[in-house]
Amino acid sequence: MPRYRRCRQPGCHAMVQFPNHYCVKHFEHEAEYLANRQRWARTHGKQYQHKYNTQTRNRNATKHDQYQFYRSSQWQRLRKQALERDYYICQYCGQPNSKTVDHIVPIEYDDKLKDHLDNLATICRKCHRLKTDWEHLWYGTGIGNQRKQATELHDVLSIKHLMNKNKNNDSES
Known part of the structure; x- marks a missing residue:
């Protein structure tokens, strides 16, 4: 079964089938959007994820244990x-x-x-x-x-x- 999402163009409520982000009317923005996403991913690589995991999610032993509990089969x-x-x-x-x-x-x-x-x-x-x-x-x-x-x-x-x-x-x- 195909998945759908809304067009990313502000004010447009057309539904778009994955993996596209824009409807047929606004499809000219798709390439620019994908280029921006790739640019962001390159600049926010492993260091960004590492900072999130060590300073936010797992900032101390207590938070680490809580995070592990929420990932457990018991939870x-x-x-x-x-x-x-x-x-x-x-x-x-x-x-x-x-x-x-x-x-x-x-x-x-x-x-x-x-x-x-x-x-x-x-x-x-x-x-x-x-x-x-x-x-x-x-x-x-x-x-x-x-x-x-x-x-x-x-x-x-x-x-x-x-x-x-x-x-x-x-x-x-």
Whole structure:
């Protein structure tokens, strides 16, 4: 079955079959786009990937262990169990067809809970972004933040309430 994507021309919504990037109407831009991609790839070779892997993804032993956990078959099994338990419905807003599984208490804060099914919840992308921002404030997780001695919240409804309260405070500012 062929795969399709949108034309890269701004404002054009025509569908293009892989591996092309532009529709028939804008195909004259294809060669220039491919040349730019190759130029970028040459300048961002192994050093770029090495920097990403060593300084961002695997910046310390804890982050390296977390990354390895998310690549494990144990995580894949837990993730599938959580999705099926929650019927692919976001536990924060109720949106169906959500395919992301999130740790209720982040493993960066308490890594002993990383493989507990009751610490996992299905979450949509929008809620995941809000929850991550809330975790940075509540637990002090994330790059450059200092971990706080906060109370671990295991209840999705309490977290949802605090996330929305935080979101409303940000919009008023």
